[in-house]
Amino acid sequence: MNASAPIPRPPKPLLTVTGLTKHFALKGGLFGQSRGVVRAVDDISFEVGEGETLGIVGESGCGKSTTARLLVDLISPDSGDIQLGGKLVGSELPIRELRRQVQMVFQDSYASLNPRLTMEDAISFGPMVNGMARNAAVRLAHDLLARVGLEPRRFAGRYPHELSGGQRQRVNIARALAFSPKVVVLDEAVSALDKSVEAQVLNLLTDLKAELGLTYVFISHDLNVVRYMSDRVMVMYLGQVAEVGPVDAIYGAPAHPYSRALLAAMPSMDPDRRTMEAPLAGDPPNPINPPPGCRFHTRCRFADAVCSMSDPGLYTMGTPGHLAACHLHIPASGHKAAELAA
Ligand SMILES: Nc1ncnc2c1ncn2[C@@H]1O[C@H](COP(=O)(O)OP(=O)(O)O)[C@@H](O)[C@H]1O
Ligand code: SF4
Numbered sequence: 095m096n097a098s099a100p101i102p103r104p105p106k107p108l109l110t111v112t113g114l115t116k117h118f119a120l121k122g123g124l125f126g127q128s129r130g131v132v133r134a135v136d137d138i139s140f141e142v143g144e145g146e147t148l149g150i151v152g153e154s155g156c157g158k159s160t161t162a163r164l165l166v167d168l169i170s171p172d173s174g175d176i177q178l179g180g181k182l183v184g185s186e187l188p189i190r191e192l193r194r195q196v197q198m199v200f201q202d203s204y205a206s207l208n209p210r211l212t213m214e215d216a217i218s219f220g221p222m223v224n225g226m227a228r229n230a231a232v233r234l235a236h237d238l239l240a241r242v243g244l245e246p247r248r249f250a251g252r253y254p255h256e257l258s259g260g261q262r263q264r265v266n267i268a269r270a271l272a273f274s275p276k277v278v279v280l281d282e283a284v285s286a287l288d289k290s291v292e293a294q295v296l297n298l299l300t301d302l303k304a305e306l307g308l309t310y311v312f313i314s315h316d317l318n319v320v321r322y323m324s325d326r327v328m329v330m331y332l333g334q335v336a337e338v339g340p341v342d343a344i345y346g347a348p349a350h351p352y353s354r355a356l357l358a359a360m361p362s363m364d365p366d367r368r369t370m371e372a373p374l375a376g377d378p379p380n381p382i383n384p385p386p387g388c389r390f391h392t393r394c395r396f397a398d399a400v401c402s403m404s405d406p407g408l409y410t411m412g413t414p415g416h417l418a419a420c421h422l423h424i425p426a427s428g429h430k431a432a433e434l435a436a
């Protein structure tokens with residue numbers, strides 16, 4: 095490396111999540127007694143830097159949406175902390191500030207909108223509840239419609255059923271932006287759209303991020319889309335973080351066998367890049383009763399005795415900020431191949 099080249103510095107953390115945990119009690123047995131708990135999110139920690147996009151990937155049921163709902167306080171954690179801008183939410187920063195500064199866009203564009211509200215009313219509602227005068231809120235709604243590519247004169251008076259899925263999702267984005275958030279959590283926000291419409295909405299999100307200095311948490315089951323959008327990527331497995339790192343490290347040199355299998359199963363645009371890795375077999379085990387030790391050991395072809403006994407925890411790989419939770423990569427972990435991999 096050129097000695098005078100600046101050392102890349104990670105952005106200042108805007109969101110810092112520490113030990114976040116959410117278990118759901120399963121009721122419904124005879125007399126309504128608990129039938130166990132779903133460990134939807136189980137002690138996860140991560141940061142989102144100011145101005146970056148953190149992608150979150152993992153199979154269905156691994157806890158992506160629960161993480162998203164915790165980030166916007168739609169549900170409360172059992173334990174763990176969230177800091178926003180260095181301030182602890184719930185003590186140094188009121189929860190209502192988290193609710194304003196961190197907004198979410200969901201997959202289902204229709205369910206998110208009240209069928210009886212026009213687009214103008216849908217967008218101006220939040221700011222008015224927060225004390226903005228009606229005239230100002232309506233002006234803001236028109237500005238935001240224009241920003242998301244919907245001509246206000248044509249769209250302000252329309253109802254949700256008069257819009258296409260892509261247009262409704264643009265309104266949902268405008269509605270999130272009406273709170274002047276710092277962070278937008280996008281949970282499968284483009285997943286229901288046709289590919290061409292999806293590309294347009296992704297480009298809109300990229301433009302808005304640059305114009306407004308936003309920070310994104312971008313959740314999708316589509317690994318190609320996450321690669322396109324993200325600066326860093328977090329791979330979740332059964333409520334935990336399996337691996338996290340810069341997008342190039344995760345896609346170019348994934349360390350965790352689960353990430354490798356997930357990527358190997360991804361449809362590649364380029365036939366030369368198809369890997370020899372065995373695709374993922376079987377369904378993920380149930381988060382009601384996750385396996386002990388490394389949660390992936392029941393499906394991992396590198397599993398060794400230590401894997402079912404001890405939880406590896408996140409360990410730093412070669413690239414700065416690249417961490418993986420796998421005994422293979424932890425020297426002296428007791429895994430018989432650990433030395434070779436290290
Ligand atoms: N409100 C709830 N009550 C009970 N179980 C839930 C609830 N929400 C999510 N879960 C369970 O938690 C796990 C994680 O779900 P979710 O966060 O939606 O995963 P993902 O978004 O990655 O598909 C799943 O097993 C799911 O069934
Ligand atoms: S810790 Fe063991 S079971 Fe888990 S991913 Fe690594 S090698 Fe596989």
Ligand SMILES: [Mg+2]
Pocket residue numbers: 158159160
């Ligand atoms: Mg989900």
